[in-house]
Amino acid sequence: MTTAIAIRPYTSSDRASVREICCETGDRGNPVDSLYSDREMVADIVTRYYTDFEPESCFVAASRGVVVGYLTAAMNTRKYALTMAARIFVPAIAAALRRGTLFTGESRRMFRAGFRNLAGHSKRIKPALDRFPAHIHIDILKDARGQGTGSRLLAVFMGHAASRGVKGVHATVRADHPEGRRFFERNRFAEVGAYEVAMPVSGGIEDVTIIVYARGTVLR
Numbered sequence: 001m002t003t004a005i006a007i008r009p010y011t012s013s014d015r016a017s018v019r020e021i022c023c024e025t026g027d028r029g030n031p032v033d034s035l036y037s038d039r040e041m042v043a044d045i046v047t048r049y050y051t052d053f054e055p056e057s058c059f060v061a062a063s064r065g066v067v068v069g070y071l072t073a074a075m076n077t078r079k080y081a082l083t084m085a086a087r088i089f090v091p092a093i094a095a096a097l098r099r100g101t102l103f104t105g106e107s108r109r110m111f112r113a114g115f116r117n118l119a120g121h122s123k124r125i126k127p128a129l130d131r132f133p134a135h136i137h138i139d140i141l142k143d144a145r146g147q148g149t150g151s152r153l154l155a156v157f158m159g160h161a162a163s164r165g166v167k168g169v170h171a172t173v174r175a176d177h178p179e180g181r182r183f184f185e186r187n188r189f190a191e192v193g194a195y196e197v198a199m200p201v202s203g204g205i206e207d208v209t210i211i212v213y214a215r216g217t218v219l220r
Contacts, residue, residue, distance in 0.1 A: 005068065005149050007156050010058035015051050017067035018060070019043035025139040028177040036110055036200065038101040044092040045114065046137070047072060053083055059156055061140065061149045069140035071153040075166050077135050089114065109200035116198045116205075128192050132168030132214040134161055138183075154187055162217035169217060175209040189213035 010018070023039040026032040032042050050058050050072035061069035074080035093111070096102040136157060138150050161169055171189065173180040193212040198205045 005061050005063045005144060005147060005152075007059060007061055007149075007152050010051070010055050010060050010070065010072075012051075012055065014060050014067050014070070018047055018051055018058075018070050018072070021067065021070060021139050021141055022047050024141060028174060029142070029145075029179065036106055038096060038099065038107070040099065041092055041096050041101065041107070041110070044088065044095065048088055048092075049080060049083055050074065050137075053087070054080075057134075057157075057160070059153055059160075061144065061153055063144065068144035069138070069149050069153065071136055071138045071150075071157050073134060073136045073157060073161070073169075075134045075161065075164065077129055077133055077170075080135070106200065109205055113198040113200045113205050128170045128212050128214050132170040132192070132216075134166045134169045136169055136171050138171075150183055151187055158215075158217050166217055168214060170212055170214040172210045172212055175211050181211060181213075184213040187215070188219060189215040 019039075020043075022043050023032050026042060026046060027035050032039070036042055054074055057073040057075055059071045060067045093102065096107060101107055136154070138153055140149050158169065170192070171184060173184060175181075175194070190213065191211055192214045195210055195212070196207040197210045199208045
């Protein structure tokens with residue numbers, strides 16, 4: 001992709017594109033299907049809080065009007081965790097039940113992992129939350145990578161967060177995702193912690209190491 005990529009605020013018309021990009025890139029830049037085949041469930045869990053409850057903190061990258069990447073964010077991670085528990089998980093389960101995907105083995109693994117992770121989320125990253133209360137997710141389609149798109153999304157968001165008085169931002173990256181780790185390190189994020197997270201895999205759940213990166217919104 002060689003056409004110019006524009007960065008702009010998210011709008012409600014971008015919702016379907018964000019959900020699709022999430023599913024195309026959610027497994028360390030690759031499609032999520034090998035982890036979980038119900039894409040609607042994945043998109044609900046990964047993107048719905050941001051698009052439906054805090055859209056003003058989200059930005060997209062677009063080429064010729066087509067969304068090719070996004071940055072979603074929560075300015076207050078503690079509020080995010082409470083909303084996920086109260087407003088996201090139950091409707092996602094109900095929707096999966098209507099689709100007939102709830103009682104598969106992979107669904108049971110995903111729910112077990114999801115509830116286990118949600119219960120410990122704020123506790124795991126508490127040291128980061130005091131100084132870096134906001135968090136972000138960035139996903140870019142493969143053809144739009146390598147052009148500085150992620151860094152541009154990040155720069156726009158950091159200015160947005162600073163203008164709203166948010167003093168710091170954190171992000172989480174799997175330890176076995178070197179490209180993601182290099183991205184944050186290039187953008188002057190520092191490693192501030194690590195923890196184990198439950199991930200559903202074929203045949204069960206495995207623990208994966210997650211690295212927490214963080215940065216102040218105003219660099220000195």
